[in-house]
Amino acid sequence: MSSVQDWEAPNPVKDNRSGLIGKGVDRYEGPLKVTGAAPYAYEVTPPSPPAYGVMVGAEIATGRITGVDTVEAEAAPGVLAVWTHRNVPAQPPRGTKAHPRSTSGSRPALESDRVTYFGQPVAFVVADTLENATAAAKLVRLTYTAADPDVDFPHRLDAAGMPPGEQDTEIGDFEAGFAASDVKLDETWTTPIQNHCQMEPCASVAWWEGGKCIAHTSVQMVKPAQHGLAETLGIGRDDVHLLTRYIGGGFGGKGQTYDDLTLAALAARALGRPVKVAFTRQQMMHGTIHRPATIQRVRLGAGADGRLNAMSLMTWTHCQRDGAFTEHASNFARNLYAAPNRLTGHRLVKLDLPHAGAMRAPGEASGTLSLECAMDELAEKLGLDPIELRIRNEPEVDPENGRPFSMRQLVRCMKEGAQLFGWDRRLPTPGQVRDGRWLVGLGMAAAIRGNFLLPAKCSFSVDADGVITVRQGMTDIGTGTYTVLAQIAAETLGVPLGKVVVEIGDSELPPAPGSGGQFGAATAGSAALAAGMNLRQAIAELAVADPGSPLHGGDPNAVTFQDGVVALENRSETLAELVRRAAPAGLTVEGEIRPAQDAQKWSQQTYGAHFCEVGVDPVSGEVRVRRMLGVFAAGRILNAKTARSQLTGGMIWGVASALHEGNAPDLRYGSLLGQDLGNYLVTVQADVGELDAIMLDEVDDKANPMGIKGVGELGNSGAGAAVANAIYNACGVRVRDYPITPDKLLPGLIAKGW
Amino acid sequence: MRTTITVNGEARSLDLDPRTTLLDFLREKVALTGTKKGCDHGQCGACTVLVNGVRINACLSLAVMHDGDEVTTIEGLGAPEALHPMQQAFLTHDAFQCGYCTPGQICSAVGVLAEIKADIPSHAGDVGAQARLTADEVRERMSGNICRCSAYPQIVDAILDAAGNLP
């Protein structure tokens, strides 16, 4: 089994002889995306003209379907099929795993008369055109017996329980430590439901070739999608070919498949022709997962010297009655600041709401909105600069598990950020700076996110033109996977980027876990490096064994790869010449990565510091982000351009959490009030002023063979708190109920006399 | 209804269901899927195309309303091997991530530069003054194009860069 020591050996990524690693090269698939030539799932051309499927959502939140009238729908022009639970093709019960090693069980659609959340797909119409299918879907008449939905989260905390299999973590004696502290803070924050709002609604197209189902869908994880569909269709896993080449945003919401895929595949089989199904924007809000609301109680107790004596973050959250998801908003607090007495944990309420699930920086995105503001408030109570307070509570080892940090540059992030941002211009007393109609304030917050490595495989091929093809069942949801795999391949085999082809998003390629949890680049990339090393070895052995090669008879371990040339001391030939002559059909090898057995000996995190300048209009309570800077430490950066984009994107998600985003259920109906992008507001271009992200030099050799870590979630962690802290600094009003909209800020502004 | 629309310079004459939106006409009838459907209700901008040179949401227009019109989609601006300067700028500045909103952003950006040139005012400036090309103007004028990946800073850079290179 591997050890992190094995990763200390030199490798081409570390050596970076061509300088491609870290370079901000343009996106591999960029020319296709900027010209509209990259086909997303619904846009894939099937072998024959498709029929169009449209789903119908339940209009109650909990109850049963008692009546089904599809007469009108079936008689409507162009209609090919109308399905409800009464006539949908048979599917194995939910969660069935006919194959014991399936990574997902069956996910039947229209499975019963039972409705468990508003918007649950309950009927399905297929027609010859999208217009006909859409119109006919409106003609399906369902009647229900509905129960009153139980969705009032803040008033149902009595029903909150410990999440299954979890317990609170307590170090020392929190209550005693808190009681004995000189300076105390005890405040509660609330965060709302949030919807992913990927720009591409979930969509699928499916057709059958004999007994095999070909399905293109929009999903972050390939294997569970393939396995789940096979289980649902009751066929062998190899009889599903699942593809997801271009994905219009994921953010966790496409970590699973939805009924669009199931119904497209079932209908394609039933009708004997390709079928396309897409969620409407409105259907996305209920029919896919959301980030659940939280109530977070933070208690901090410190000595007059600013050292934390006691720290607690307790989170209450909710999930769907049949679900099992917990928003772990307290987890990050276990690794962030030193304090001898600590208590963290979660309580979960099951409600008749749609399914809660992972959304960008699950845990940190919500949790930092409380703790990182609490630190700001504590700093004020102590008369300390917020950065100085954090420095005084910097732990030497992980504060809960006592493990050494593999790398921890949080202090450097804060100090360099402070200098670059002009933090010294911040006045500690709020409400002192005015610029025209705006009150101006500065705020900061720390960022943290765990680092993970998962098992993955990858294959590398070389052909007679010297072209390297990377193949992996990985995805690119906009994160830059295509590009960093191409960079790793080019650097490892010593070829220019133009000589690399990347094929991902296909269940028939070597499996990788997909995109999520900011483990993607490290996991997929490490497998790619392993495959690349194996291909180097195979090529070297091919050369030295080939009497026609100038390298013949040499030491294969001494062969070098650069500029498309294989060389041994002063003997060389081009890679293409070698392969064309010695292996005209090309070579293909696989490689794989597994987590090191001893990796758990280190606490592995990524870190950052956010700095934000806002303007608050005291007349209206409107807030504008004028400037924002994030400084991050996240291991070796594979691509400066795409990594920066990931980080700035995450930061803007923080702006959205602080200022714009939030959904809430109607307590009578169990439906969400925000049902489209007109009522659920996400951040737009005009909301973002000057905003940038900087990455510190770092190599974390405990993380993986490349020393890289992820950045996809990190930018979001803490960003919203920096905005909230800047608002306080601007106007002296602290709103602890997100998002901080004018209606919430105005009473405080009036009370302050603005 | 028989409807003729010139798309990217090519006349397309089809018998259309009056319900077919310009967006679905492009995506489903003439297989130009570069124009994206993000919300279908004018709330995201992913479907932005240029009609007779002016940017609009293709989702909130019926194809039959465009009989005789000239439509330019992302495919009409450039191709992977021959990028339009705005497409090149988006690539250079990494002004996209997942890429789904990108065709709409680029068509919108081309429309924005034309609108500024035509002295159309925006909320970012004094309506009484000549329209100017500034970062704040670009931010305001591009606010009808949501990018959930939030490549907003990069989009501003790309547009300002492309504006310098455009005639």
Place this chain on the structure above:
Amino acid sequence: MKPFTYERASDAKAAVQAAVETPGARFIAGGTNLLDLMKLEIEQPQHLIDVGRLPMATIEDTADGGLRIGAMASNTKVAADARVRSRYRVLSQAIVSGASGQLRNKASTGGNLLQRTRCPYFYDTSKPCNKRQPGAGCAALEGHIRESAILGASRACIAVHPSDMAVALVALDASVETLTPSGETRSFPLMELHRLPGETPHLETHLIPGELITAVVLPPLPEGGQQYRKARDRASYATAHASVAVVGGRIALGGLAHKPWRAADAEAALASGATAEEAMGVELKDATLRDENAFKVPLATRLVAATLREAAQ
């Protein structure tokens, strides 16, 4: 969308005639709001008469020194018109603070006035709504939304009118010109176009069936400063929590009522020497408040005070 037939009108008189003669007929111009609602089957016209290419898109000076804006002029065209920008800047400001560039390019002047509420319960067809189905009830009444009316609301409807442009036009004392089904033109103050909800919130204007808005007429250049100000959740592309148009001594409010609201009581109070805060106290004395929309009272008051100051500069 429900199936419908479509015709492109070549002549305004023929269009209004077709509108009354064809069952379920509706005019469509820009279509940005009508199609939005047709997709949800909130609007279900059986026949569309496309008036978008009728020659009514010109903006011309009137004999008395005002401006006549053709009903088909796009929002962008109106906002960009040099005469509007120099003489009626409040109108240009209001237009560019609404919607997005793409929508403004398509949306017509007449259509902007006739756009329907963005109340989430109006849009959610699984909920009762008296606008969609008279007598069905109003789900918003017991809902918890900020986007509800504080002025002129009824037990049947608490929706607000979403237009920014109309608020400025009301402050400008604009009038509306129409073509009636009998082929006559008529003109009336814009203030009289929209209705309060009362018991019939599905009736939103005083237009008679088949009547077509042909123009909006601005009176001669008003005295005093002009300014439009809007408060919303994000910096752009969002409807107003509250908005204010000030034109000289005239004040109109948006985001607070089922129609653009002329604050006549506040104007009178200001004219007799009251402060802006006092004047708004008079204007909003009968405001009907809920927990979620009560913030609109201080918000509108503060916006009016600030906008009056800005307009005077």
